[in-house]
Amino acid sequence: MRDFTFDTLNRLFSSLKNSGYNFIPVAEAFRDHEGKCLILRHDVDARNKNSLQCADMENRLGIRGTYYFRSVRGSYDEGIIREISHLGHEIGYHYEDLAAARGDYNQAIRLFEQNLAKLRRLVPIETICMHGSPLSKYDNRKLWVKYDYRDFGISGEPYLDIDFREVLYLTDTGRRWDGERYSIRDRVTPAGNESDAGKAEPAMRHPVFRSTFDILDAVTAGVVPSRILLTLHPQRWDDKLLPWLRELIWQNIKNTGKGLITRSAIRR
Template sequence: MDFTLKTYTKLVDALINAGYEFITFEQYCNGIRPHKFIIMRHDVDELAKNAVKLATIENSRSIKTTYFFRIVPQSNVKEVINKIVSLNHEIGYHYEDLSIHNGNYQKAIESFKENLTYFRTYYPVKTVCMHGSSYSEYDNRLLWQKYRLQDFGLIGEPYITVDFDKVYYLTDTGYAWDGSNKYATRDIVKSSHNISFHRTNEIIYAINTGKFPLQCMILIHTVWSDNPLHMFLNIREFIRNRVKYISRHNKFIAFLYNTAVKAYWRI
C-alpha cells in the first residue's frame, strides 16, 4: 500500500541516507539553502491527529518540517498544534479567508489578521500558505495583490516566494504524485523540471540512484495512515477528484459540489 506511515518512513530514511538536509520553509525564506535540501511541507487539511504521527517520525530522526494549519475544526485542534510545536517543527497559517468571505477583501484581510494572531499564540508564525479552496471561484493568493506579506510580519508564501525552476515541487494531491495536473485547482506551479512520479516507490528509487533533484519542496497531506479504515479515504478522494473535474465543465455539478464541500468544512 502507498501513502501509509510505513511508506513515509521509508521515504524520509531514503532522503536522509542520500545526504539531503531537511529545512523548514521559514529557514528557506531566511536564506538557509544547503546544496541538497528538502522542504517537507504538510498541509493539515483534516485528520489533524495524523499530523502528530508524521511529526513524531520526523522528530525521531532529528529533522524539522513545516505544518500549515487551517482555521476549520478538522484542522485547528489545540492539542495537535501544541504537540507539533513541542516536537520542534514550524507551524504556519493555511489561509482561505478570501474564499470564505466570497471575494470581500476587507472582510478577508480582517479575518486573516485575526486568524494569524490566533496561530501566533502557539508559535511565532513567519510563513503562510494558501489553501486551494476548490469549491470557490476565488483564489486566496489574490489577497497579496492588494496587501503585502511584510505588513503582517511574514517572510514567505510558497506560491509567491519560491522559485520553482530551481526548487522541484512534488505534491501528493489526489493520492498520486502526478495528480496535481489532473485534480488540483490552484496548487499548481510553473516549473522547468521535466520529471514526474506516480507512486512513492518510484521516488525512493530515484533518490537511491541519484536521479532525484537536489532541491525540492515536498507537499504531503496529513491523510497518510496505517489505519485500514483510513484507506477508505482513497475511495473518497477518487470520487471527489472526478466530481471536481466534472464540475469544471458543468455548472449544476459545480453547485452541488460546492454546497457539499462548504457543509463538510462548516464554512
C-alpha cells in the same frame, strides 16, 4: 507494501536522508542553503491527529518541517498545534480568508489578521501558505494583489516566494504524485509570476512519479534534483487498513469531481 502509509513515508524520508538531503521547514527556505535540501511542508486540511502522528515520526528521524493549520474544525486544535511545535516543527497559517469572505477583500484581510493573531497566541508564526479551496471560485493568493503579508510580519508564502525554476515541486494532492491534472489550484509557477498562479504548468520539468515507490526508485538512482519542496497532506496517509481504504475511495470520488471542474474551467 501499501502506498500512502506512514511506513512507506518513513522509507521515503530515510532514503532521502541517506542520499544527503537536508530537511528544512519553509521559513528556512528563504535563507541561503548549500548542498541538497528538501523543504518539508504539510497542509493540515483535516484529521489533525494524522498530522501529530506524522510530526512524531519525523521527530524520531531527526527531521523538521512546517505544518500549516487552517482556522476550521478538524484542522485547528490548540493542543495539537502546541505539541507539533514542541516536536521542533515550524507552524504556519494555512489561509483561506478570501474564499471565506466570498471575495470581499476588506472582510478577508480582517479575517486573516484575526486568525493569524489567534495562532500567534500559541506559537510564533513566520510563514503562511494558501489553502486551495477547490469548491470556491476565489483563489486565496489573490489577497496579496491588494495587500502585503510582509506588513503582518510574515517572511514568505511558498507559492509566491520560492523560485520553481530551481526547486522541484512534489505534492501528494489527490493522493498520488502526478495529481496536478486533478488539482484546481495546487500548481506552481516561477516566483513573482502570480498573475498566472493556478493556471500555468509547473516550472521545472521532471520525471513523472505516480507512486511513492517511483520516487524511492528515482532517489536510489540519483536522478532527483538537489532542491525539492515536498508537500504532504497527512490525512491521506494511514497505516490502518480501514481509514486507508476510506481515503482511497474518497480521493477517487473527489478526483473525478475535480477533473470535471478543471475541464469545465479550461473550456471557459
